[in-house]
Amino acid sequence: MTKRQGRCVCGDVNYHISNAPNELDVCHCKNCQRQSGSAYAPFLAVPIDTLALTGEPKCFRDDDTVSGRAVERYFCGRCGSPIYVRVERAPNTAYVFTGTMDDLSELQPKCHGWITTKHDWVEINDQGEQFASDPALMPESGG
Numbered sequence: 001m002t003k004r005q006g007r008c009v010c011g012d013v014n015y016h017i018s019n020a021p022n023e024l025d026v027c028h029c030k031n032c033q034r035q036s037g038s039a040y041a042p043f044l045a046v047p048i049d050t051l052a053l054t055g056e057p058k059c060f061r062d063d064d065t066v067s068g069r070a071v072e073r074y075f076c077g078r079c080g081s082p083i084y085v086r087v088e089r090a091p092n093t094a095y096v097f098t099g100t101m102d103d104l105s106e107l108q109p110k111c112h113g114w115i116t117t118k119h120d121w122v123e124i125n126d127q128g129e130q131f132a133s134d135p136a137l138m139p140e141s142g143g
Contacts, residue, residue: 006101
């Protein structure tokens, strides 16, 4: 476990994470692609109570998901940087966008979800487990 910190592009939203894991989840779903503006969204799943924020991110409740489960997408209201997401089945977990972190050392993918919608040019060459759709991870129960 490592302490991590990060911020949005403009600096209005900053955060610190105590006891952050080094394994991340990579989502290739279309909505995460749209929010990140990229081919996928790498997240660090952390207990919400270990995420200390300064500034007030805005929230968009995404009800139009393939899984049918709502996703709360938190972002900076000034510059638009995505900060973290929360999902219905894990309400005490924040999935923090790793692109906003100051230090990315030692981070390794644990899994890739929704690879059926990944971009054709993306090659997954790490050891992370791959799931065709929802990996059904339950971070709050250790799964």
